[in-house]
Amino acid sequence: MMTLFERSRAGRHSQLVPATDVDAVTLPAELVRELPPRLPELSEIDIARHYAELGKQTHGVADGFYPLGSCTMKYNPRVNEEAAALPGFAGIHPLQPEHTVQGALGVMHETAELLDKICGMDATTLQPAAGAHGELTGLLLIRAYHHERGDTGRTKVIVPDSAHGTNPASAAMAGFTVVSVASNDAGGVDLDALRAAVGPDTAGLMLTNPNTLGLFDPNIIEICKIVHEAGGLCYYDGANLNAIMGHARPGDMGFDCVHVNLHKTFSTPHGGGGPGSGPVGCKDFLAKYLPGPLVRKGDDGFELFRPEASVGRVRSFHGNFLVCVRALCYMVTLGAEGLRDAATHAVLNANYLLARLRDSWDVPFGDSCMHEFVIDCSSLKERTGASAMDVAKRMLDFGIHPPTMYFPLIVHEALMVEPTETEGLETLDAFVETMAQILAEAEEDGERLHDAPFNCAIGRPDEVGAARNPRLAHDFGEGAGA
Numbered sequence: 001m002m003t004l005f006e007r008s009r010a011g012r013h014s015q016l017v018p019a020t021d022v023d024a025v026t027l028p029a030e031l032v033r034e035l036p037p038r039l040p041e042l043s044e045i046d047i048a049r050h051y052a053e054l055g056k057q058t059h060g061v062a063d064g065f066y067p068l069g070s071c072t073m074k075y076n077p078r079v080n081e082e083a084a085a086l087p088g089f090a091g092i093h094p095l096q097p098e099h100t101v102q103g104a105l106g107v108m109h110e111t112a113e114l115l116d117k118i119c120g121m122d123a124t125t126l127q128p129a130a131g132a133h134g135e136l137t138g139l140l141l142i143r144a145y146h147h148e149r150g151d152t153g154r155t156k157v158i159v160p161d162s163a164h165g166t167n168p169a170s171a172a173m174a175g176f177t178v179v180s181v182a183s184n185d186a187g188g189v190d191l192d193a194l195r196a197a198v199g200p201d202t203a204g205l206m207l208t209n210p211n212t213l214g215l216f217d218p219n220i221i222e223i224c225k226i227v228h229e230a231g232g233l234c235y236y237d238g239a240n241l242n243a244i245m246g247h248a249r250p251g252d253m254g255f256d257c258v259h260v261n262l263h264k265t266f267s268t269p270h271g272g273g274g275p276g277s278g279p280v281g282c283k284d285f286l287a288k289y290l291p292g293p294l295v296r297k298g299d300d301g302f303e304l305f306r307p308e309a310s311v312g313r314v315r316s317f318h319g320n321f322l323v324c325v326r327a328l329c330y331m332v333t334l335g336a337e338g339l340r341d342a343a344t345h346a347v348l349n350a351n352y353l354l355a356r357l358r359d360s361w362d363v364p365f366g367d368s369c370m371h372e373f374v375i376d377c378s379s380l381k382e383r384t385g386a387s388a389m390d391v392a393k394r395m396l397d398f399g400i401h402p403p404t405m406y407f408p409l410i411v412h413e414a415l416m417v418e419p420t421e422t423e424g425l426e427t428l429d430a431f432v433e434t435m436a437q438i439l440a441e442a443e444e445d446g447e448r449l450h451d452a453p454f455n456c457a458i459g460r461p462d463e464v465g466a467a468r469n470p471r472l473a474h475d476f477g478e479g480a481g482a
């Protein structure tokens with residue numbers, strides 16, 4: 001496909017604005033560039049076709065099934081987009097006086113309050129811009145708590161080996177040393193390994209429950225107790241609340257602090273770098289450390305305030321406010337019962353797929369699952385040569401976005417399938433059929449699948465090369481200035 005620069009033809013243009021009727025101003029010479037910027041010269045239809053073509057080469061949740069485990073790609077109702085686009089929300093400035101943005105402050109207040117209710121927490125900041133950013137924020141609260149008590153020897157954060165990669169990374173960024181604990185045969189935290197890991201140097205534990213194998217840890221109360229008895233705090237990675245919202249609350253499981261990814265569970269599309277939102281909720285005793293400002297109800301309406309022992313800002317202004325508008329709209333349109341139903345159906349859909357796939361595919365952990373499950377393609381690869389990557393690439397030919405691959409790390413040829421609640425039976429059945437066909441193809445000639453996908457614009461890009469040496473600028477060739 002051509003770039004806009006390759007489509008460019010000298011002199012072609014698409015300005016539709018009328019000629020200016022005010023006097024032109026001449027800028028001081030030092031502000032004027034020597035050469036005009038080399039922008040592509042295109043007609044409007046060239047531009048429209050360029051972006052339409054690009055759009056056809058991507059896959060979004062409105063194009064087809066997107067069973068991306070851990071990162072919940074579900075359909076986000078359009079009404080929430082419309083709410084976020086209302087001029088009263090989209091057109092305000094973060095430095096406006098409080099009395100002129102009472103509605104927006106009200107949105108923030110109610111969003112935080114509802115998240116508190118859903119998570120079983122007492123106070124929530126909306127500042128963090130993503131899940132990993134929320135983790136860092138939560139860990140800063142935990143550090144502040146220990147330090148204020150003079151307990152400065154707590155330098156270690158315990159993370160199970162099934163954890164999302166951001167957990168150990170965030171712990172390291174917050175200045176902690178990471179201690180990994182093994183999973184048991186059932187895929188949960190090994191209690192003996194945990195007991196052996198905790199001690200006077202334990203700052204806390206980071207845990208996802210259900211974990212990245214899609215399993216709810218039945219020992220969760222005991223796990224939190226072990227950490228608390230050692231003097232540590234418990235951090236819940238709630239990036240994915242899709243399995244438990246309305247059913248179980250991190251606060252009731254014993255967690256002190258949690259982040260939630262609004263861009264996974266609460267109706268903001270994600271991928272491509274944002275914007276996201278990773279609000280952090282905590283129990284009362286940690287609330288004074290939260291980043292400020294927070295919103296509270298004062299005598300004259302909503303007002304901003306800074307908690308007394310705040311760890312400071314973690315982001316400019318108030319986070320990605322419009323993501324919060326979408327989340328609030330989502331929560332109030334579904335209501336408590338609707339959120340609960342969404343989780344119920346997310347779990348039901350995952351179990352339906354698991355039940356239909358497990359006879360022919362290897363699912364090493366769990367007879368049933370929560371919102372996702374992990375297929376292991378190791379034996380398939382041994383038998384036929386076709387890897388998890390090959391299976392995933394072949395799915396592209398059927399208009400299916402591949403599941404998350406090679407994660408969690410404890411399953412070597414992992415395909416992590418999360419259908420979500422927004423898919424109907426026909427889509428799930430079609431996926432089962434596609435999986436059966438791919439399996440048959442692998443059994444017949446596994447090596448051939450190394451060349452999949454066969455019908456896509458791009459087959460197997462050099463992903464490492466693209467990440468390490470991205471070509472981000474058009475090459476104008478020799479001697480091209482500016």
Ligand SMILES: *Cc1c(COP(=O)(O)O)cnc(C)c1O
Pocket residue numbers: 070071130131132133164166167208237239240261276278
């Ligand atoms: C997505 C995810 C994260 C990280 O969230 P980002 O918004 O991508 O930073 C952390 N933990 C789990 C379990 C996740 O699925």
